Amino acid sequence: MAATKHALVAMVTDKPGVLNRIASLFRRRGFNIESIAVGHSEVPQISRMTIVVDGSTTQVEQVRKQLEKVIDVIKVSDVTGEGTITRELAMIKVKTTSANRSEIMQIVDIFRANIVDVSSDSVAVEVTGDEEKVNSLYKLLRGFGIIEIARTGVIAMTRGGVSSSMMEVKQSKTRTKKK
Amino acid sequence: MKMTGAQIICESLLKEGVEVIFGILGGVILPLYDTLPQYPQLRHILVRHEQGAAHAAEGYARATGKVGVCFATSGPGATNLVTGIADACLDSVPIVAITGQVIKPLIGKDAFQEIDITGITLPITKHNYLALDTALLAETIKEAFFLARTGRPGPVLIDLPKDVQINQADFSYPEKLNLPGYKPTLKGHPSQIKKAAKLISEANQPVILAGRGVNISGAYKELKCLAETAQIPVVTTLLGISCFPESHVLSYGWLGMHGMAYANMAIDAADLIIAIGMRFDDRATGSVSGFAPNAKIIHIDIDPAEIGKNVRVDVPIVGDVKGVLNELNKLIMPNEHIAWIYQLDQWRKEHPSIIIRDCDEVLPQYVVRQIYEKTSGDAIIVTGVGQNQMWAAQHYFFDKPNSLITSGGLGTMGFELPASMGAKVGCPDETVWCIAGDGGFQMTIQELATIAKENIAVKIAILNNGFLGMVRQWQDLFYEKRYVATPLNCPDFVKIAEAYCIPGITVKYKRDVGPAIEKAMDEPGPYLVNFMVEPEENVYPMVPPGASLAEVMEEPKKGVSKWQPQNTP
Numbered sequence: 001m002a003a004t005k006h007a008l009v010a011m012v013t014d015k016p017g018v019l020n021r022i023a024s025l026f027r028r029r030g031f032n033i034e035s036i037a038v039g040h041s042e043v044p045q046i047s048r049m050t051i052v053v054d055g056s057t058t059q060v061e062q063v064r065k066q067l068e069k070v071i072d073v074i075k076v077s078d079v080t081g082e083g084t085i086t087r088e089l090a091m092i093k094v095k096t097t098s099a100n101r102s103e104i105m106q107i108v109d110i111f112r113a114n115i116v117d118v119s120s121d122s123v124a125v126e127v128t129g130d131e132e133k134v135n136s137l138y139k140l141l142r143g144f145g146i147i148e149i150a151r152t153g154v155i156a157m158t159r160g161g162v163s164s165s166m167m168e169v170k171q172s173k174t175r176t177k178k179k
Numbered sequence: 180m181k182m183t184g185a186q187i188i189c190e191s192l193l194k195e196g197v198e199v200i201f202g203i204l205g206g207v208i209l210p211l212y213d214t215l216p217q218y219p220q221l222r223h224i225l226v227r228h229e230q231g232a233a234h235a236a237e238g239y240a241r242a243t244g245k246v247g248v249c250f251a252t253s254g255p256g257a258t259n260l261v262t263g264i265a266d267a268c269l270d271s272v273p274i275v276a277i278t279g280q281v282i283k284p285l286i287g288k289d290a291f292q293e294i295d296i297t298g299i300t301l302p303i304t305k306h307n308y309l310a311l312d313t314a315l316l317a318e319t320i321k322e323a324f325f326l327a328r329t330g331r332p333g334p335v336l337i338d339l340p341k342d343v344q345i346n347q348a349d350f351s352y353p354e355k356l357n358l359p360g361y362k363p364t365l366k367g368h369p370s371q372i373k374k375a376a377k378l379i380s381e382a383n384q385p386v387i388l389a390g391r392g393v394n395i396s397g398a399y400k401e402l403k404c405l406a407e408t409a410q411i412p413v414v415t416t417l418l419g420i421s422c423f424p425e426s427h428v429l430s431y432g433w434l435g436m437h438g439m440a441y442a443n444m445a446i447d448a449a450d451l452i453i454a455i456g457m458r459f460d461d462r463a464t465g466s467v468s469g470f471a472p473n474a475k476i477i478h479i480d481i482d483p484a485e486i487g488k489n490v491r492v493d494v495p496i497v498g499d500v501k502g503v504l505n506e507l508n509k510l511i512m513p514n515e516h517i518a519w520i521y522q523l524d525q526w527r528k529e530h531p532s533i534i535i536r537d538c539d540e541v542l543p544q545y546v547v548r549q550i551y552e553k554t555s556g557d558a559i560i561v562t563g564v565g566q567n568q569m570w571a572a573q574h575y576f577f578d579k580p581n582s583l584i585t586s587g588g589l590g591t592m593g594f595e596l597p598a599s600m601g602a603k604v605g606c607p608d609e610t611v612w613c614i615a616g617d618g619g620f621q622m623t624i625q626e627l628a629t630i631a632k633e634n635i636a637v638k639i640a641i642l643n644n645g646f647l648g649m650v651r652q653w654q655d656l657f658y659e660k661r662y663v664a665t666p667l668n669c670p671d672f673v674k675i676a677e678a679y680c681i682p683g684i685t686v687k688y689k690r691d692v693g694p695a696i697e698k699a700m701d702e703p704g705p706y707l708v709n710f711m712v713e714p715e716e717n718v719y720p721m722v723p724p725g726a727s728l729a730e731v732m733e734e735p736k737k738g739v740s741k742w743q744p745q746n747t748p
Binding site for chain 2: 012013016017020021024025028058061062065066068069070071072073074075
């Protein structure tokens with residue numbers, strides 16, 4: 001089966017060591033993390049991780065099920081596909097000269113990116129978009145000479161009025177309360 | 180009411196129904212040990228090495244189904260538990276390990292005997308805790324026991340800094356748990372169960388493949404009902420042995436590397452495999468690509484991650500085996516598979532697999548069979564790992580539910596002695612035989628001291644062949660008999676036992692085997708029999724590593740040593 005990139009959204013309890021548990025799982029099961037982004041979710045004490053993995057559907061399903069076995073992981077959803085918005089933020093520092101600065105600025109404009117820092121021999125560009133957009137801009141800027149690049153890793157969310165994964169979490173929380 | 184952390188731990192252990200703790204103390208777990216005399220209901224058994232504590236807790240848990248408990252101090256005490264914890268993890272055994280830790284201000288400072296045991300055991304526990312707040316201890320203990328025994332059972336470790344044991348907090352045992360990330364699926368999906376029932380009714384050559392999940396779930400009756408109603412032959416895994424009576428007309432032994440040839444042939448020829456509470460371990464399946472080539476597979480397991488992990492599955496059912504089988508049995512119509520069962524019986528006749536050849540030497544198989552006969556099959560058998568384990572599993576006939584205790588997944592030599600100790604403590608009215616090899620026995624031999632001190636009436640049979648036998652067998656078959664590092668110079672085990680005040684006897688002649696076993700069983704306390712068995716006896720049948728089940732070797736063949744292992748797992 002063909003390997004494709006999958007975005008997994010994991011809701012995890014905000015406890016020390018959770019990231020370690022997840023990283024350790026990936027390492028020992030031989031799964032590769034393309035990127036991982038962690039932040040707060042809309043529920044207090046629960047963090048949201050977006051993990052991008054490369055693999056066949058079967059492999060990714062195995063990853064998902066192994067992740068769900070981690071006690072601190074509440075819910076994992078594979079949000080790959082057309083119904084998903086994915087975004088990544090990157091900062092790219094490019095070498096410039098007075099001769100090519102305006103050309104760079106034009107490219108940045110086309111990508112609706114921003115220049116966040118300018119010095120005599122460099123500019124820092126901030127770009128937000130899906131992975132492809134960031135990659136395309138990077139390719140175009142590479143010709144000028146890249147000094148450094150920092151990427152956040154992808155975050156993902158499903159389109160429409162449904163939460164990517166919290167619906168079930170909230171339900172299960174109320175269930176436990178009723179007990 | 181204010182209590183110290185140590186008191187809270189003991190109170191909580193009582194609430195969880197703990198009767199016995201195996202452990203060794205040390206500097207930073209002293210406050211907990213100092214509190215133990217206030218709780219005489221908690222029997223503490225001082226072992227002689229922490230690995231023994233973990234295996235004893237496992238033996239107790241495997242025999243009783245209850246959670247086994249072990250204590251150790253920080254640093255080396257904690258790391259010595261690791262093998263036992265890993266063993267429990269791979270075989271889904273519920274144990275709770277409590278380790279001391281240096282005081283909180285010293286954590287991360289490389290203090291004396293400080294080690295990151297939660298980090299070390301992270302991949303080999305179901306869950307673990309570094310308890311930093313005395314006020315949360317009761318909750319932690321409750322969670323730990325709940326996690327250990329529910330769903331797919333497994334080991335849980337709690338690391339307990341010394342000051343957390345000393346500090347005081349209010350104690351009240353929580354009634355509820357807050358584990359939003361833990362909701363094991365117990366009930367099988369009805370439409371999946373329907374699909375399974377349909378496949379079962381359509382199958383011509385079905386085989387039930389039953390694993391340790393049946394033992395854990397206690398689904399003996401349900402399994403029997405399924406097999407008998409639909410007349411389906413039952414093959415078990417190594418850890419599934421004793422979940423279905425081996426004397427039953429539908430029992431066809433166990434599969435895998437040293438399973439019965441006819442069991443492997445049945446799996447190979449089946450058109451439907453109903454896998455129940457097992458995980459398709461490579462020692463059971465042989466080469467996965469050649470596994471059951473003609474069969475559809477129904478897989479019932481409580482752990483969703485096991486489904487589709489190693490083999491393709493046609494009908495997955497996630498749930499507790501007992502409940503799922505109950506539901507499934509409602510849909511199963513009486514059936515017959517006369518031709519198929521006749522075929523299996525033919526194979527069993529042609530490939531009996533467990534015939535013991537007639538000779539004057541003391542054959543290890545004969546020793547095991549004698550133990551079976553002298554105990555009338557009414558005993559708990561605890562084995563080591565390697566040849567002794569395979570012979571015990573092959574030549575003892577297990578009719579009594581949950582009567583084989585063996586290290587399957589991790590394959591831990593040295594498991595046998597402490598595990599048999601734990602089993603006997605958990606089931607004092609049962610006869611417990613520890614069937615050991617001379618290699619594994621020396622790995623945890625120090626527990627003879629514990630057995631003597633606590634007068635734990637374990638009967639020990641050492642199948643002494645002077646080799647690390649299973650590895651020697653591989654050297655014999657696959658490395659042209661180059662016996663590198665496998666010969667052992669064994670001490671006189673009877674003298675060693677005597678030094679620990681445990682009586683014993685060495686058996687060199689076949690005629691003495693039976694009487695020695697009887698003598699052992701007549702002794703009220705522990706007893707050791709050192710059987711000097713045929714040194715170069717091999718275990719057959721054998722599926723060569725990396726081969727498929729159909730390629731089972733039943734006896735030594737000429738030219739076998741030329742067989743070269745390729746990518747052997």
